[in-house]
Amino acid sequence: xxxxxxxxxxxxxxxxxxxxxxxxxxxxxxxxxxxxxxxxxxxxxxxxxxxxxxxxxxxxxxxxxxxxxxxxxxxxxxxxxxxxxxxxxxxxxxxxxxxxxxxxxxxxxxxxxxxxxxxxxxxxxxxxxxxxxxxxxxxxxxxxxxxxxxxxxxxxxxxxxxxxxxxxxxxxxxxxxxxxxxxxxxxxxxxxxxxxxxxxxxxxxxxxxxxxxxxxxxxxxxxxxxxxxxxxxxxxxxxxxxxxxxxxxxxxxxxxxxxxxxxxxxxxxxxxxx
Amino acid sequence: xxxxxxxxxxxxxxxxxxxxxxxxxxxxxxxxxxxxxxxxxxxxxxxxxxxxxxxxxxxxxxxxxxxxxxxxxxxxxxxxxxxxxxxxxxxxxxxxxxxxxxxxxxxxxxxxxxxxxxxxxxxxxxxxxxxxxxxxxxxxxxxxxxxxxxxxxxxxxxxxxxxxxxxxxxxxxxxxxxxxxxxxxxxxxxxxxxxxxxxxxxxxxxxxxxxxxxxxxxxxxxxxxxxxxxxxxxxxxxxxxxxxxxxxxxxxxxxxxxxxxxxxxxxxxxxxxxxxxxxxxxxxxxxxxxxxxxxxxxxx
Numbered sequence: 329x330x331x332x333x334x335x336x337x338x339x340x341x342x343x344x345x346x347x348x349x350x351x352x353x354x355x356x357x358x359x360x361x362x363x364x365x366x367x368x369x370x371x372x373x374x375x376x377x378x379x380x381x382x383x384x385x386x387x388x389x390x391x392x393x394x395x396x397x398x399x400x401x402x403x404x405x406x407x408x409x410x411x412x413x414x415x416x417x418x419x420x421x422x423x424x425x426x427x428x429x430x431x432x433x434x435x436x437x438x439x440x441x442x443x444x445x446x447x448x449x450x451x452x453x454x455x456x457x458x459x460x461x462x463x464x465x466x467x468x469x470x471x472x473x474x475x476x477x478x479x480x481x482x483x484x485x486x487x488x489x490x491x492x493x494x495x496x497x498x499x500x501x502x503x504x505x506x507x508x509x510x511x512x513x514x515x516x517x518x519x520x521x522x523x524x525x526x527x528x529x530x531x532x533x534x535x536x537x538x539x540x541x542x543x544x545x546x547x548x549x550x551x552x553x554x555x556x557x558x559x560x561x562x563x564x565x566x567x568x569x570x571x572x573x574x575x576x577x578x579x580x581x582x583x584x585x586x587x588x589x590x591x592x593x594x595x596x597x598x599x600x601x602x
Numbered sequence: 603x604x605x606x607x608x609x610x611x612x613x614x615x616x617x618x619x620x621x622x623x624x625x626x627x628x629x630x631x632x633x634x635x636x637x638x639x640x641x642x643x644x645x646x647x648x649x650x651x652x653x654x655x656x657x658x659x660x661x662x663x664x665x666x667x668x669x670x671x672x673x674x675x676x677x678x679x680x681x682x683x684x685x686x687x688x689x690x691x692x693x694x695x696x697x698x699x700x701x702x703x704x705x706x707x708x709x710x711x712x713x714x715x716x717x718x719x720x721x722x723x724x725x726x727x728x729x730x731x732x733x734x735x736x737x738x739x740x741x742x743x744x745x746x747x748x749x750x751x752x753x754x755x756x757x758x759x760x761x762x763x764x765x766x767x768x769x770x771x772x773x774x775x776x777x778x779x780x781x782x783x784x785x786x787x788x789x790x791x792x793x794x795x796x797x798x799x800x801x802x803x804x805x806x807x808x809x810x811x812x813x814x815x816x817x818x819x820x821x822x823x824x825x826x827x828x829x830x831x832x833x834x835x836x837x838x839x840x841x842x843x844x845x846x847x848x849x850x851x852x853x854x855x856x857x858x859x860x861x862x863x864x865x866x867x868x869x870x871x872x873x874x875x876x877x878x879x880x881x882x883x884x885x886x887x888x889x890x891x892x893x894x895x896x897x898x899x900x901x902x
Contacts (some may be wrong), residue, residue, distance in 0.1 A: 384782070384788065386620045386787065386788060387785065389692070389693060389784060390693065391693060410792070411787045411788055411790065412791065412792045414790075415715075415789060415790025416786075416790065420788070420789060420790070421788045422788075423784065423785060423788055427782050427784065427785035427788075428782075428785070429777070429778045429779075429781035429782055429785065429786075430781055430782075431777065432774075432778065432781065436774060436777075437778075438777045439774065440774055440775070440786070440789065440791065441775070441789045443771065443775055443778075443789065443791045444789075444790035444791070461691055486785075489789055490788075492789075492791060493789055493790055504749060564759060570671065
């Protein structure tokens with residue numbers, strides 16, 4: 329236990345190994361200030377999802393283990409907790425791929441999010457109404473079986489369900505996955521609103537660098553389980569290297585981000601290199 | 603006229619026997635919903651539960667107390683199963699869990715016989731396996747009182763469980779876990795408690811089913827195999843569906859009685875034992891997910 333600071337989440341040199349042999353994270357250090365949105369960027373297999381799972385303790389369910397480093401959430405060391413313990417502490421993880429309960433209705437999905445809370449019928453209705461003000465589309469679809477709703481509606485259901493746990497911290501794993509651009513924008517608008525109005529801190533894993541950085545306060549770029557670069561979202565957004573790498577525009581064709589970094593390591597004094 | 607009445611009698615006997623199949627199948631469905639495992643130990647649980655119940659009665663414990671005691675025992679069995687079998691195997695494949703339940707079946711059978719002995723016991727529920735006089739006199743139908751009681755008890759239990767799943771918080775939690783255990787865990791539904799609940803409920807259902815079967819056929823080892831009759835019930839009804847277990851049980855009950863009476867003689871009789879399995883094979887060809895099985899929802 330350390331005293332609560334203004335950082336709601338702090339990872340210090342975290343390493344993760346799956347099945348005792350597969351090394352997924354080597355050295356991840358990051359900080360989420362209270363009430364901010366932090367983006368975690370990187371390609372497939374960079375370690376974004378693993379990082380989130382190590383924080384929400386969903387790793388144990390996939391035979392993964394934090395082998396080194398410390399994770400501190402809101403003054404509590406994250407070690408042997410169960411995911412339900414973390415939900416009790418006010419942290420909730422929206423898993424990659426939405427993962428709605430397909431055979432339940434949209435509203436049953438959302439109500440399931442309040443499983444850990446003791447709510448009377450009236451309180452539950454009030455909570456639902458509060459949630460529906462953010463997710464207006466879901467109010468119309470609340471009687472539909474979740475498995476038959478559109479991808480965007482499923483993503484909203486997943487986030488709405490998570491918000492019913494009344495979290496202080498939301499871990500969002502690739503909310504943009506497989507969604508049309510307008511829907512992606514809608515989801516991010518909702519995330520912004522939740523952040524502003526509910527004061528929930530957000531750690532966001534994304535491949536869609538552009539929209540993630542537009543909506544975040546700070547960004548971390550990770551590759552093969554290491555933080556390669558981090559800085560305020562605005563600075564990262566205007567960074568040529570990032571534009572080049574993530575938009576795939578390069579004179580020499582696609583290349584490893586680490587090479588890009590090495591080449592231009594000296595410049596960019598405002599960015600910190602990991 | 604006699605012919606028609608006789609047919610009704612056969613169908614009715616089938617329906618009533620079917621509720622008992624439904625009851626056993628319900629135990630399977632409960633566990634299948636929560637852990638996607640076919641619990642091979644369900645038959646052993648039926649045997650273990652009713653043998654313990656009769657054992658307690660033999661010790662001079664009155665009926666009601668013995669019933670409560672056995673329910674508590676089955677909850678303890680559920681608790682031990684979660685702790686000693688399921689927890690160490692968390693995240694293993696469904697096949698591994700299936701094998702584990704086969705092991706559990708042997709443990710339960712052995713344990714029950716080691717403690718209570720192997721001889722066949724009689725269980726008297728106060729209702730005999732005789733035609734109800736009133737129905738026989740007024741309608742001309744011969745319906746066993748025991749069958750009727752078993753049918754009513756099974757139907758009541760099924761309705762209570764179905765309502766519980768639909769309308770209680772625990773039921774919602776169970777359905778959520780059945781759909782996606784990982785996502786359920788991520789929003790704080792404690793999987794351990796759900797497992798405990800499910801195994802306890804399955805244990806309770808096993809006890810009731812065992813008492814009904816035991817009253818008819820005697821409390822004996824053969825109950826383990828009788829429970830396997832639930833397999834065709836599940837194939838027809840669908841593994842994950844409570845209505846499926848009910849309807850499947852009724853279909854199996856009626857079909858096996860009707861076939862036994864009308865088709866059986868040309869096979870030399872005794873087709874009751876295997877006819878349901880043949881029916882199940884046809885169902886597998888025609889509708890593998892069962893009548894009520896939850897279709898895998900795939901959006902394209």
